[in-house]
Amino acid sequence: MTTTDASGAGPTWAIIAGGGTAGHVLPGLAVGRELVRRGHDPASIHFVGAERGIEVRLVPEAGFGLTVLPGRGIERTVSLQNVVAVLGLVSALWKAIVLVRRRRPAVVLALGGFASAACAIAAVLWRVPLVVADQNARAGAANKLVARFAAASAVPFEETDLPKAVVTGNPVREEILAVGADRDRAGARAELGLPEDRTVVVAFAGSLGSRRLNTALYGAVERWADRDDLAVHHVIGSRDWEDRPDLARGAGLGDGAGEGGAAEGATGLVYQPVRYQDRMDLVLAAADLAVCRAGGTTVAELAVVGVPAVLVPLPIATRDHQTANAGPLVRAGAAVLVADDELDTDRLVAEVERLLGGGGGGLTAMGAAARSVGRPDAAAAVADLVERAASGERGGSGGR
Structure with missing residues (x-):
């Protein structure tokens, strides 16, 4: 587990977890910047991603701290690589459990991918409020796994198949x-x-x-x-x-x-x-x-x-x-x-x-x-859900 605190050490208010691809990372950065605009200290918003992912470059450049977890996604075939991947996922889960316990955030936002799932499971274990955000019309496997435990699921479209769904749109960069x-x-x-x-x-x-x-x-x-x-x-x-x-x-x-x-x-x-x-x-x-x-x-x-x-x-x-x-x-x-x-x-x-x-x-x-059909307010809508979950509220307006 490697940690880069680009904005310095301090109490963690939110963990934003997910990565591997720009499709996961960029919406997370959009929400992170919206939370900063609302007055949250950048040092209090910490990202968790994959050590092989594009977030290794993008998150520090944006001024946020980053922890990367080992492992990789599981392929949909039987292979030796999948055995290695499973071992990596177990290691990532353990490190996520330690990380969430140590940082004690008020909320975790899970964006998808194995690093996201590991942090979401850790959040459930430590009773940290969880918000899931999916970027696609059909939800990914990691989000489908953990969304049942979430306070709310931010989704881009009405048809996105997650429980407690609130249609926010997909957050877009500033x-x-x-x-x-x-x-x-x-x-x-x-x-x-x-x-x-x-x-x-x-x-x-x-x-x-x-x-x-x-x-x-x-x-x-x-x-x-x-x-x-x-x-x-x-x-x-x-x-x-x-x-x-x-x-x-x-x-x-x-x-x-x-x-x-x-x-x-x-x-x-x-x-x-x-x-x-x-x-x-x-x-x-x-x-x-x-x-x-x-x-x-x-x-x-x-x-x-x-x-x-x-x-x-x-x-x-x-x-x-x-x-x-x-x-x-x-x-x-x-x-x-x-x-x-x-x-x-x-x-x-x-x-x-x-x-x-x-x-x-x-x-x-x-x-x-x-x-x-554009949703320029999507980052604000997801940030609303994150703040409500952190304050102990569940769900949100605008759901289906």
Whole structure:
């Protein structure tokens, strides 16, 4: 168990537990910052995550203390790795029990993942009030396990299947909320090196990326090579970055090619491949259309900013939750859904060109539809539940 107290030692008011992926960590950080805005000392809000997770970087950068637990998730197959994983989970549980006993928080917020489950179980054992927050339309296994003991479950959608559910929406980062409140499309494009006067398509699929999405997009870029009305910002991801084709290495597309490719005066398509993108606020502010997966955080951010999308759910997502996540945007007319096994260059080109063919008015209407289902107040709503649980209240208004 490793602890980093970025904000110094002191009494712990809340433990926010969960991690492994940005989808768990970012909503937790949004709630943590909302609690600080309400007057809670940052040093009194302590995060617990996984030693392999992205929280190792993101949480200290945000100014919160962090404890990381050993272990990893269990795969859905019989394997030696699962034996090692179970041993790790037992170790994580024991360390979480010690941690919660030592810190004696007023409340624990569980976001999902094995580190979250360990802290939630510890909270139950030590009679610490527990709030569960899920990011998806279909709850994860860890949250389903512990939610029966929670004072309340914060959920993004009515259909999320947890007990004591209160529909709060999925908390979104401050920088994304700022884009939704005052979108500076021209300024974001200038910072990214994208043209102000073109239609901008952005494509992304998390830090690792998606080979299926990348392959389809490479083909689309080749077909769009002569278009002088279009720019593509492509976040390839670390997994496929070294294997990217020549067109993503600055060759084959003339003035518009290359990482961070020049925008002004480019002839033909402006194509901008990047390995990773820390400034998703700029990407969403610059975008006219997104092509991406349908993780809970991604869907929430698209809705808050008002970005139309072609959503390609991850096919191996637990309980197909990404397809369920996409549902509200699709039903609102803010997105189109393409199954992963149906995505190729032909389908991607057809969907994008159909949406662009409607002119700016079509995309504008889709953006407005996205904002109609956005929940910019989600972090505040979850923080309300956390404060009520800490004060001894159970449940909350707005439930189903």
